[in-house]
Ligand SMILES: Nc1ncnc2c1ncn2[C@@H]1O[C@H](COP(=O)(O)OP(=O)(O)O)[C@@H](O)[C@H]1O
C-alpha cells in the first residue's frame with residue numbers, strides 16, 4: 001500500500017472534482033430557472049421584451065409595463081418558484097425519512113386532507129355558497145376561511161400519520177400505505193359532501209382543488225416564502241442527519257443521530273410546507289415526487305446537494321408547467337395542477353423504466 | 360477502564376436474552392464476544408451503544424454512565440458497526456466521510472477529507488473511492504463500514520462480526536488494520552467474532568456467552584478446550600501450531 005502525500009492529496013482532489021461536478025450541474029439548473037423566469041415575466045397577452053422586463057425590475061421604466069409586471073406577472077412567477085421549491089424539498093425529505101421513494105405530499109394523504117378541509121369550508125360553512133357577482137370562476141366568497149380550513153385539515157392528516165408512527169408502531173416504510181388509506185378516506189368524505197350539496201358548491205370545490213398559481217398575490221407569497229425558506233434552512237441544518245438515515249436506522253444511531261426525533265420533526269416541517277402551499281394554491285401533484293427523482297439521477301442522493309438541487313428543480317418544473325398552462329391555449333389559462341399531473345405522470349413512468357439503477 | 364459492564368440484563372418482552380453480564384475493557388485492548396448463534400452477542404453489543412436499553416445493570420464509558428449520555432456524545436466516544444447493513448447509491452468516499460458526522464459542525468473541513476482519504480488508503484479502499492456502494496462486493500462493503508467506524512475516531516470500537524463477509528486474505532488484513540489502529544490510537548475494540556481461530560489470534564480478552572449468561576470471561580487462559588466445548592456444545596481440542604493457538608473441532 002502506498003502511503004505518500006501525493007496519493008493522499010490526489011484522492012481528496014478527485015473527490016473535490018466529483019463534488020464540483022454536482023455544484024456545476026446545480027448552477028446550470030439555477031441559470032435555466034433564471035432564464036425561464038425572465039421569459040415567463042415577458043410572455044403574456046401584453047408581450048414585453050426581456051430587456052423591458054429587466055429595465056422594469058430595475059425600476060427604470062414607468063407606465064403600463066410596470067403595473068403588469070409588478071402586480072400580475074412577478075408575483076405569479078415568484079409564487080411558482082417558491083411553491084416549486086417547497087413541494088420538491090418536502091418530497092425529497094419525506095422520501096428520505098420514510099425510506100420510501102413514493103413518499104410525497106399526495107401519496108401521504110396531505111393533499112386530500114387539504115381538499116377535504118376546503119370542501120368543508122365551502123359546503124359546510126357556506127364560505128362559497130353564494131356565487132360572487134364577479135360571476136364565472138370566482139365562486140369562493142371567503143378565501144381566508146377556505147385556506148385556513150384546508151390548512152388545518154392537512155395538518156390534522158399529518159398529526160394522524162405522526163401518531164400512527166409514534167404510538168402504533170407503524171414503520172416508516174409502511175407510512176405511505178397509511179397515507180394512501182387516509183387519502184382515500186378524505187376523498188370519500190369530500191365526495192359525500194359534494195353529493196349532498198348544490199351544483200354551485202360542487203363547482204367551487206372542484207375549482208379549488210385545481211391547483212392554480214394565480215391565486216397568490218404578494219401577501220400569500222410572503223407567507224409561503226417565510227415558511228418555505230425557514231423549512232429549507234431547517235432541512236439544510238439536518239442534511240447530515242438525513243445522510244446518516246440513508247445508511248439505516250442502527251448505523252444512524254451509531255453516528256449520533258436521534259433517529260425518532262429527526263423523523264418526527266422532518267415529517268412535521270415537510271408537511272407544514274405542503275399544507276401551506278396546497279391551502280393557498282390548491283393541489284399541485286407530482287412536483288414533490290418527480291423533482292427529487294430527477295435530481296437523484298443527475299447528482300445522486302447526497303442530501304447536501306439533493307435538498308437544494310431538488311428545490312431548484314421543483315421551481316424550474318412548476319414554473320415551466322405554469323408558463324405552459326398560461327401559453328398553450330392563451331388567453332385561456334389552464335389549471336397548473338392538471339398540467340403537472342399531465343406531464344408528471346409520464347415523466348415519472350419514464351424515470352421508473354429508465355431508473356432501475358436508482359434507489 | 361474505558362468500558363465497564365455490570366450486571367446487565369436485557370429482555371424482549373418476558374423473554375430474557377441477557378442475564379447478569381459483566382466485564383471490563385481497557386484502552387488498547389481487543390475483546391472478543393463469542394458464543395453460538397442466538398446466544399445474545401449482537402444484543403449485548405447494541406446495549407453497549409445504547410441502541411437497546413438494558414432493563415437492569417449499568418454500563419460505564421470512562422467515568423460516565425452510558426444511559427445519561429446523549430446519542431451525539433456517545434457517537435463521539437464509540438463507533439458501532441452493525442451485523443447487517445444495506446448498501447445504497449452513495450460513493451465509498453461519501454460513506455466513509457459520514458463517519459465524521461459527529462464531529463462536523465456545518466460542513467466537512469479539509470482536515471476531515473484528508474483523514475478520510477488516509478483511512479481509505481490504509482484499508483485498501485483508495486482505488487474504490489468514487490465507486491458506488493451498490494457496485495461493491497460484500498467484502499469491499501464490509502471494509503467500507505469498518506473504515507467509516509475508524510473515521511469516527513472513537514475511543515471504543517464496537518464491531519458485530521466484522522469479518523463474516525471477508526475472504527482469508529481480507530480477514531487478516533482488516534483485523535490487522537483494526538488492531539494496529541487500536542494500538543496506535545489506544546482504542547478499545549469490542550468485537551463479536553464468529554471465527555474462534557481469528558479471535559484467538561487477535562484478541563487480548565474473551566467473553567464466552569452461553570444461554571443468556573457469561574459462561575466464562577478473561578484472557579487467553581480461559582480459552583481451554585473444556586470451556587469452549589461446553590460453551591459451544593461441540594467437542595474441540597485446543598492446540599498450538601507454529602506459535603498460534605488453534606481450535607480444532609473433533
Ligand atoms: N427484535 C427482537 N425481538 C425479539 N427477540 C429478538 C429480537 N432480536 C433478537 N431476538 C432474539 O434474541 C436472541 C439473541 O439474538 P442476537 O443477539 O442477535 O444473537 P447472536 O448471538 O446470534 O448475535 C435470539 O434468540 C433472537 O431470536
Ligand SMILES: [Mg+2]
Pocket residue numbers: 400401402442519
Ligand atoms: Mg449476531
